[in-house]
Amino acid sequence: MAPKMNAEEVAAYLDEVFPQVRGDFVIEEIADRSVRVRMPVADRHLRPGGTVSGPAMFALADVSVYIAVIAMLGREALAVTTGGSFDFMHKPAAGVDMICECRLLKLGRVLAVGDCLMFSDGMVEPVARASMTYSIPPKR
Amino acid sequence: MAPKMNAEEVAAYLDEVFPQVRGDFVIEEIADRSVRVRMPVADRHLRPGGTVSGPAMFALADVSVYIAVIAMLGREALAVTTGGSFDFMHKPAAGVDMICECRLLKLGRVLAVGDCLMFSDGMVEPVARASMTYSIPPKR
Amino acid sequence: MAPKMNAEEVAAYLDEVFPQVRGDFVIEEIADRSVRVRMPVADRHLRPGGTVSGPAMFALADVSVYIAVIAMLGREALAVTTGGSFDFMHKPAAGVDMICECRLLKLGRVLAVGDCLMFSDGMVEPVARASMTYSIPPKR
C-alpha cells in the first residue's frame, strides 16, 4: 500500500496541527506502514547524566505512530492515542539523537497499532520498545 | 509500613536530583506505599484544545511511582524505570490540574510496581491509568 | 448505571457462547461496571509448586472484563479483546482459588477498558494486575 502523504507533507501538517512540537522531530523516511523519525537531543529532554528522559521517549513513540497513521490515511484522518506499553532496555547514550523505527502492525477501520524500536543514533541495540494503539474516529 | 520520608523531604530531594522538573509536580500526600501528586497545568504540557498531553501524563505517572518508592526506601535508594503500560480513557479537561493517585502493588528487593489513576482535578472518572515498573539496583 | 444482566444470566450466557470454559469460572458479584470472579483451582491451571499459571491468570482477567462488559451492555453486545498488560507481583498460593476484582475504567461506544486485581483467595496482597482492552463492534 502506498502512503498518501510523503515526509514533507506530513511535516507541514504536523507544524499546522501540533505547533507545540515544531522542531522536536524530523521525519527521515516514510514507507508502506512504516516510518523512521529522529528526535534531536535538546536540553528539555534530558535527565541527569545527559540521557534522554522517559517522557521524551514516550513523545517520540507517540508521534511516530501518529505520523505513520496520517501518512497512510491522509490528512483528514483523526487519530487518538488510547494506550501504550513500554520497555526501557538500556540507558540512552548521552548527548546523542534518538531514532525511532516504527511499523504499523495493524491499520484497521477503527484501530491502529504501531510498534516502535528506539535507538541512540549509531547504536545497534535498541534503548527502548513501545507499542501504541490509536483509535481512528470516523472522518470529520 | 511507615514511609521513611515525608512529602517535604521527598520534594527537597527531587529538587536536588531532578532540577529539570522543579515546580512541575506537587506532592500532596505520602502514605504507606501510596502517594498523591498534583501536576499544575502549564503551557508546555498542553495539546490543541488545552488538554494535557500524553508525554506529560507519562511524566506524572513516572514521577509518582518514583516518589512512592523513594518515600518508602529512603534517599539512598536507586530506582530506574524499566517499563510501563498506559490506558487513556477520556480527554483531560482543558486548563485543569492533573491529579495522580498512585499505589505500590509491589515493593520487592529488586523490582517495584506502581499503579496510577490520573484525574482532571475535581472529576470522578479517571482520565488515564498507568502502571510503571522500577528496577531497584543495590544501594550505592 | 445498573447492569443489564445479573450473575446468573451472564453465567448462563457464558455457558452458551463459551462452552469450552464451562465450570472454569464462578461469577461471585456483578455491580455497576464491576465484577468479582472466582477461578477454582484445577490441575490444568497449575505450574510446578502447585501455583496458578500465567495463562490461567490471563484467562481469568480476560473473562472477567468480558463479563463486566456483557453485564452492562446486554447479551447482544459483541466484544473482542484487542490488548492487555500484566504485572505479576507475587507467586500465587499453592492449591488456592484465584479471585479477580475487576472494574471497568471505560465503557465507551467502541472501546472498553477493564482493570483487574487478582488475589489468592483469602490473601490481602494482590498476586497480579491486568488491564484488558476490548473493542465493541456495532451490534449484530
Add this chain to the structure above:
Amino acid sequence: MAPKMNAEEVAAYLDEVFPQVRGDFVIEEIADRSVRVRMPVADRHLRPGGTVSGPAMFALADVSVYIAVIAMLGREALAVTTGGSFDFMHKPAAGVDMICECRLLKLGRVLAVGDCLMFSDGMVEPVARASMTYSIPPKR
C-alpha cells in the same frame, strides 16, 4: 553470542521442568537471542469459530521468551515472568498452527525482555504481538 543449549536440549529440559505443557510447543529454531516456536492447534486452545484463544497465545509468548532465556543462559538459570503486554491485531486463522517469532531485546543480569510476533502458520500479517519481562534470580 552463541546459545548454550540447542533446540533438542531445551525441549528435553522443558519436558523435565514443565511436564504439564509436554507436546504443546515445538521448538523450530534457536539462534543468538532469538527463537521460533510452533504451537500445534489443539482443541483445548480453541474459541468459537475454531480460532486460537488469548490464553493460548499468552502461553505461546511466555514459553517462547522462557526458551530464549534458557537457551542463552543454560539450564541452571532461573527465570520468572514479571509482566507482559499484548496487542491482538487479527483473528487467527481457524484450525491452523500458531508460530511465534521471538527476539530478546534485553538479556541483562537481573532482567530479560523478549518481543514476540505470532502468526497463523503460512500468513504474512502477524495475529498478535507480545512482550514479556522475566526476572532472573541469582543462580540456585
